Amino acid sequence: KAGVTQTPRYLIKTRGQQVxxxxxxxxxxxxxxxxxxxxxxxxxxxxxxxxxxxxxKGNFPGRFSGRQFSNSRSEMNVSTLELGDSAxxxxxxxxxxxxxxxxxxxxxxSGTRLTVV
Amino acid sequence: xxxxxxxxxxxxxxxxxxxxxxxxxxxxxxxxxxxxVQHPNKGLQLLLKYTSAATLVKGINGFEAEFKKSETSFHLxxxxxxxxxAAEYFCVVxxxxxxxxxTFGTGTQLKVEL
Numbered sequence: 001k002a003g004v005t006q007t008p009r010y011l012i013k014t015r016g017q018q019v020x021x022x023x024x025x026x027x028x029x030x031x032x033x034x035x036x037x038x039x040x041x042x043x044x045x046x047x048x049x050x051x052x053x054x055x056x057k058g059n060f061p062g063r064f065s066g067r068q069f070s071n072s073r074s075e076m077n078v079s080t081l082e083l084g085d086s087a088x089x090x091x092x093x094x095x096x097x098x099x100x101x102x103x104x105x106x107x108x109x110s111g112t113r114l115t116v117v
Numbered sequence: 118x119x120x121x122x123x124x125x126x127x128x129x130x131x132x133x134x135x136x137x138x139x140x141x142x143x144x145x146x147x148x149x150x151x152x153x154v155q156h157p158n159k160g161l162q163l164l165l166k167y168t169s170a171a172t173l174v175k176g177i178n179g180f181e182a183e184f185k186k187s188e189t190s191f192h193l194x195x196x197x198x199x200x201x202x203a204a205e206y207f208c209v210v211x212x213x214x215x216x217x218x219x220t221f222g223t224g225t226q227l228k229v230e231l
Contacts, residue, residue, distance in 0.1 A: 004160070033218070043207065043221035056218050090160055092219075105151075106219065108160040 002026065004093050004109035012115045018079040021112045025072050025093030032074040033106065034066060037088040046089075049074055078114075086116045119144045121191075121208045123222035131230050136180075136195040138225045140208030143189065150191045151209040151219075152182055161207065167191060178202070203229045 005024040013019050025032050033056075034046040045058040049068035066076040072093075078085055092106040124139040142148055152164040165176025172184040182193045193206060208222040 006160075035219075035221075042223050043219075045218045045220070048218065058218070092161075105163055105166060108153075108162070110158075110160040113158075 004091055004107050006089075006091050006109035006112050008112060009110065010113050010115075012117060013081050014117055015081055015083060017081050018077060019081060019114060020075050020077045021089055021091075021114070023074045023076075023091030023093075023109060025074070025091075026095075026107055029093035029095050029107075030072050031094040031096050032068055032072065033092045033094075034074070034076050035090045035092065036060075037090060037111070038084075038086070043090070046076065081116045083116050086114060088113050119148055119210045119212045120220060121150070121210050121222040123206075123208050123225050125225050126223065127226045127228065129228040129230060130198045132200055133197050136193070136198045136202065136227065138193040138206050138208075138227065140191045140193065140222060141189050142191055142208075142210055144210065148210050148212070150182075150184065151211075152176065152180070152191075152193050153207045153209055153221075154204050155207065155224075156204045164193070164206075198227075198229045200229050200231070203227055 007022045031050045033048040035043050037043045047054055047066050048056040052068045063079045068074045088111045090108050090111045092108045094106045120143045122141045130136055150167045153161040154164050155161050164180050165174045167174045167184045175181045180195045182191055184191050205224045205226050207224050210220050
């Protein structure tokens with residue numbers, strides 16, 4: 001059974017550029033969440049999608065956006081990159097239906113490490 | 118709002134000795150709680166979860182955690198550390214703002230020495 005797949009694994013971008021990260025959840029999982037991990041702020045929730053709808057959003061500026069496709073694959077986009085956006089971006093998927101994924105848990109991908117120079 | 122506090126940012130143990138990683142939670146009710154582990158340059162792996170069934174929860178790789186409501190704690194333990202246990206460990210509570218968002222503790226870096 002394939003896990004959560006995130007591409008690319010590593011990315012280097014220049015300030016001001018934009019970037020798109022991809023996440024393919026485990027087959028059958030319809031909930032996809034995104035997290036940002038930095039040494040200073042730790043792991044912070046970005047947003048969560050379920051059946052192509054954003055259900056929950058963290059406290060990030062509008063430069064951070066995402067979407068989910070009908071096959072549950074998700075992308076997140078960061079526009080006008082800043083140095084502080086350098087981080088490991090993690091995607092998690094869940095089998096959960098509705099707002100209670102606690103029983104099912106979350107499976108994380110290995111992440112995309114974004115470096116902004 | 119629900120939150121977790123990991124009391125130690127770094128823990129160092131010798132191989133073969135017990136491991137104790139401490140986590141306190143803050144919640145107005147009995148929460149669900151998770152422990153995740155992250156090895157270098159890897160994603161997060163679920164070690165165990167508490168969902169208000171048994172208070173002693175057994176996880177993978179010999180780890181276990183005990184939910185203590187009176188102490189608002191959910192400490193992670195392992196009887197005998199192995200070199201492969203060296204990693205960062207996160208105590209996690211779902212919620213903390215709505216929906217199925219996860220709120221992570223600040224992490225505890227576990228070092229295992231020979």
